[in-house]
Amino acid sequence: MILVADSGSSKTDWLLNVPGQEPVEYFSDGLNPYFLTEKEIEKKIKSQLHPLVAQSQKVTEVYFFGAGCSSPDRHEMVSNALSAVFPKAFVSVDSDLLGSAYATCGKEKGLCCVLGTGSNISFFNGEDIAEGKHGLGYVLGDEGSGTWLGKMLITDYLYGQMPADIHAQFKKQYHLDKADVIKNVYQQPAANAYLASFARFLNEVRHTDYGQAVLHKSFHDFIDSNIKTYPEYHEYKCHFVGSIAYCFSDELKALCSRHRIHVGKIIRKPIHDLMKFIVARG
Template sequence: MILIADSGSTKTDWRFLTADTVLAQAYTAGFNPMYQEADEIYKELHEVLVPQLKDERPTAIYYYGAGCSSPERNKRVEDALKMAFPDSLNYVDHDLLGAARALCGREPGIACILGTGSNTCLYDGAEIIDNVPSLGFLLGDEGSGAYMGKLLIKAYLYRELPDDLAQSLKNTYNLTKDGILDTLYGSSIPSRYMATFAKFMHEKQKHPVIRAMIYENFSEFFERHVLKYKDHDKLPVNFVGSIAFHFSDTLKQVAKKYGLRVETIIKSPSEGLINYHQELLQAFGTPDKSEKQ
């Protein structure tokens, strides 16, 4: 029995499965080792995940997570998993590989994550062969919910929103300048706070000012990321994440402007990852310490 995890900065979706059955589904807060240490991650695992699994324990854990882009960061997650599940084999990799496996399977394509944050890769059907770097919340995250929130809040604080939108935004979130800045700069994961404003933009997406922001968000994403890949106009472009899913109509419109072929848009990679790992279990069985699937 194995446990697979799809972890973003906001939430983590856990699936406990065998080669032919999903035994359990669980949720915890999201993790990002760019901002969090092993002890903080372990606390959530111990207090929230372990009770949901009752007495069952996995023989192996496959964790695909935001921020897992270096050995040092991956080790923070590995250490937390080892504390929570001392007898399991733990494999930690980037959520981008999870997205590529879930979206493309064994076929080549461009895989994109558009959720709280954003990332992309060129996938050859087996491995990630190119990745325009995701620079994170401070320097990048174009296309994401956090970037969308930044566009909205900057316009609000700079008094660039029409009065009707500004008042509606203020009333919805009880906003003050000091409250925004205190929450933003006092948060260990500021992108999570900014992404909360994407819900407002979805509700107001027919307003011309909001529609222009959404177009700007996706246009910057395509120009700074997807268009940099070889054969971007020939390969399918696939998306996973809440922003891609809920703003799919606009996303497709902007993609069409750049001559891109959007093939798949899903909210979560979990179902694709379940299929991927169950196929491996059927072919190879439960891994041991000498093999990594």
């Protein structure tokens, strides 16, 4: 049986290809090796995926595509953890960007953008992704992501820069004060996921002038700092993966059109398209 995983900073989607049946989907926390040790990754898999782990001896191939898996040392951490859980399987670990490129570009050249909890971009040459300058994480980068949007909302709220009615709505919903925010951002783990959790508020104020301004500013930041750094960006399809791109696709497509960006696929998560690619590739 073939197992494919797509892991972001917040969650991991798993898809098990069972012969003669529909693929079975599982879910766990994000398994980013920049935030977790090898043993912690192994422990999370075993504790959160009991039905899958129960079939571990039957899994023959594991293809894991994850955030934080681009460097050799982090790659090895995840590979070792997976091998401990699936001892009879061939294990392949690559970056989430490559997985997203397989799911969107297939075998064609193009740009692949991730807009989820974090953000990133890569150029796919039809076989592999070219090494890029981006993917700096939520402290230095993540433009246009859920973390970026959450940061914009929280700072506007704390600075008193939200319109009065939206400020009152945000306050009623989250009951935040400065001390809470400082503690969660600077003293607790997974600050990026904490910040990104506020992005869903934009769904509620999406059609207000304020909501539109925040979305346009965020996507404009991503286009300027990511897409436009590729001089020939207008010559290729630009695909998007992730909850932010999917949920706010209308605003994203409108802004891309203004910048002569040829939008290709926009998918919420790549796991199903990724499994099709892996199986078809053989």
